[in-house]
Amino acid sequence: MSNKPIPHAKSAAEWIEKEDHYTFHDERLWDMRQKRDEQMHLLPEWQDLREQASRLKEHTLAHLPHYLEQFEENARRNGIHVHWARDGAEHNRIVESLLKKHNKTSIIKSKSMITDECEMREYLEPRGYSVTETDLGERIQQLDGQMPSHVVVPAVQKLTGDVAQLFAKYYDTDPASDDPHELAEAQRIAARPALLTGDTGMTGGNFLVAETGTFVVCTNEGNADLSANLPDLHIATLGIERLIPRMADLGVFIRLLSRSALGSPITQYTTHFRKPKKGGEMHVILVDNGRSDRLAMDDFWSSLKCIRCGACMNTCPVYRRSGGQSYGAVYSGPIGAIIDPTFNAKKFSTLPFASTMNGSCTNVCPVKINIHDQLYKWRQVLAERHEIPFVKRALMKMAGRLLAQPALYRLSISGAEVALKTVPRFALYNYFNQWGKHRELPHPVKETFHSWYKKNRLNKEKGAEKEETEA
Amino acid sequence: MKIGLFIPCYIDAFYPKTGIATLELLEKLGQNAEYPMDQTCCGQPMANSGCSPDAKMTEELFVRNFAKYDVIVAPSGSCVHHVRDHFDAMEQTADVRHVRQNTYELVEFLHDVLKVRDFPWAEFPHRVGLHNSCATLRSLRTASMSELGEPFFSKPKTLLSAVKGISFATPKRPDECCGFGGTYSVTEEAVSAKMGLDKVTDHHEAGAEYIVSADTSCMMHQQGCAERNGVPIRFIHIAEILNGAKA
Known part of the structure; x- marks a missing residue:
């Protein structure tokens, strides 16, 4: 994996130039945020639900080993095989060994962020296995060789015209016909044979229930149910933080998940998997991949509460205006910006800076992750580790020294012609060049407040005192 | 004091x-x-x-x-x-x-x-769009936040409502960040400036002659975006209106 910092600002600038994409993307996601608000207003207990969800997740994370073992024991009792993967590589080897053991070669797969995180397709495909994404958005991204743009709507950065051109390459459809129904139908026609011939089904999962040893998958297209149930072998991959203690806790999360994500009361399908079908096998792979390390980070552990609803992305004015691809990561948007640096602090060092720190993400988060506070803290951590550009570091050091010395500071901005002409050179060159690309500079003024105050208050007071003494 | x-x-x-x-x-x-x-x-x-x-x-x-x-x-x-x-x-x-x-x-x-509610010297016969900075909104909490669905309140609007002749325009996304973000305005200048343009356009389309705010930094950025793109809207700090500025 390349370690070069992701050029978020540059990619975002290019994205903005595509006016039709930009407008659609911003408005589509803003609409999801609006629908989320409507659902929130329908539930007077919304803030209580968020508080409960947050506490449940915090409790579970504080007792993670206990609940993981409880899940494992109960799942085994149900007849599910449970595997533990320390990282993505181990996960992929487990999947491969299961395929080998059962002589399987073709996977039909529903959307799961964690298999993308493990780079499973990249591992399996060169080894002769076929992996077919069955979620429409995820399939579009697979055909285009791109990572998901969004955790819930993976291809949201594409217009129907883009999809029409992409499908034409693979599905023998008309590249000029961008009717969404026709496109969905083309995908359906292409997916059905794959679903019927695929010999292994893979899914992700939204929740692991410790008490029952079951797991729950929430989808809208029904493709996860087909993927899981048609073949005899079902492999489900879930991160260890998907746990909740009891079935009774599930309702809190189900009520929040789709309302936060899409603004719909519930997903079309909420499927509980308990045991393999007759004659089949069911495997659950529990993946760590850095999660235990994150749990040990004082400032960042609570990001593990995330239920992957994408509400923070929908509300984020920067994400909406830069597109998911600009984050160069499996997880984009505000949640990505605080999770990704735990995987690779150098590569993702730019992401915590891809924010105005407006705080809207924290307010919509259904499990109350303090996302914008963590962005601020990541900036401190990254600067301390020298993972911010040298020029910026030098600039901040200079600014820090200048602003700590009033006399020097005054010298640097004073003089007859204030403001723009006499702003310190470093500020002028490093800042206003960028400032001025798409904006006008502030207008020059005759005098600073400082000098006005001196003339109109301090000197007047002195003058008045003088008059008094003379009188 | x-x-x-x-x-x-x-x-x-x-x-x-x-x-x-x-x-x-x-x-x-x-x-x-x-x-x-x-x-x-x-x-x-x-x-x-x-x-x-x-x-x-x-x-x-x-x-x-x-x-x-x-x-x-x-x-x-x-x-x-x-x-x-x-x-x-x-x-x-x-x-x-x-x-x-x-x-x-x-x-x-x-x-x-001070619990001031009257500014008898203040008169501002213009339609204004109120811009609450993210800091005043989500940290200092001087107004209600749309994400939380809380009952409406706005300290700046309460103060401005005492000004003679003033009226308010309501933008479509009143809580949306304008994109200034301090050094963000230069480290990600393209997104920042686009957010600023979207913000001033929203106020302009809502019929605001002025954008008024308790944060000059946001307005410095917004003014730059409005002027570059020819959006006809003016900017004034809330202190100036409350102090009796006429325009």
Whole structure:
């Protein structure tokens, strides 16, 4: 994996130039945020639900080993095989060994962020296995060789015209016909044979229930149910933080998940998997991949509460205006910006800076992750580790020294012609060049407040005192 | 009550009118306000860039300048948020704690501490769009936040409603960040400027002649975006309207 910092600002600038994409993307996601608000207003207990969800997740994370073992024991009792993967590589080897053991070669797969995180397709495909994404958005991204743009709507950065051109390459459809129904139908026609011939089904999962040893998958297209149930072998991959203690806790999360994500009361399908079908096998792979390390980070552990609803992305004015691809990561948007640096602090060092720190993400988060506070803290951590550009570091050091010395500071901005002409050179060159690309500079003024105050208050007071003494 | 007036660097250099209006307004309200001459900045630009250690000396200077006052008032929500919530790099002495606990943004000082509701000298016969900075909205909480679905309240609007002749335009996305974000405005200038343009366009389309805010930094950015793109809208700090500016 390349370690070069992701050029978020540059990619975002290019994205903005595509006016039709930009407008659609911003408005589509803003609409999801609006629908989320409507659902929130329908539930007077919304803030209580968020508080409960947050506490449940915090409790579970504080007792993670206990609940993981409880899940494992109960799942085994149900007849599910449970595997533990320390990282993505181990996960992929487990999947491969299961395929080998059962002589399987073709996977039909529903959307799961964690298999993308493990780079499973990249591992399996060169080894002769076929992996077919069955979620429409995820399939579009697979055909285009791109990572998901969004955790819930993976291809949201594409217009129907883009999809029409992409499908034409693979599905023998008309590249000029961008009717969404026709496109969905083309995908359906292409997916059905794959679903019927695929010999292994893979899914992700939204929740692991410790008490029952079951797991729950929430989808809208029904493709996860087909993927899981048609073949005899079902492999489900879930991160260890998907746990909740009891079935009774599930309702809190189900009520929040789709309302936060899409603004719909519930997903079309909420499927509980308990045991393999007759004659089949069911495997659950529990993946760590850095999660235990994150749990040990004082400032960042609570990001593990995330239920992957994408509400923070929908509300984020920067994400909406830069597109998911600009984050160069499996997880984009505000949640990505605080999770990704735990995987690779150098590569993702730019992401915590891809924010105005407006705080809207924290307010919509259904499990109350303090996302914008963590962005601020990541900036401190990254600067301390020298993972911010040298020029910026030098600039901040200079600014820090200048602003700590009033006399020097005054010298640097004073003089007859204030403001723009006499702003310190470093500020002028490093800042206003960028400032001025798409904006006008502030207008020059005759005098600073400082000098006005001196003339109109301090000197007047002195003058008045003088008059008094003379009188 | 002795007030220390904090005039942030960009107001000092680019918008002295706002600083003057703040001082005159406090004086009209019978307050004893003083501007310590050795002040520079609150340290936010460095800290927001991740460089808290570089902000430390500036923050210490701030405390030395202002610890002697009963309260510190600034016409900038963003700077007050930094002083109150992020003055963490230095040792938390009694002076530091005093400054953190007693620094107020102008609107909250007028609304919550002085509890002023009348500005008989103020008249502003214009349609204005109110811009709440993210710092005033989500940190200082001077207005309700749309994400939480809380009952509507707005301290700046309550104050402005006492001004003769004023009327309000309602943009489609009143809570949306304008994209300034301090150093963000230059590190991601394209997204920042686009957000600014979207923001001023939203206000303009809602019929606002002026954008009024308690944060000059947001408006400096928005003004730059509006002027570059020919969006006909003007900008004024809330202190100026409350102090009786006519336009």
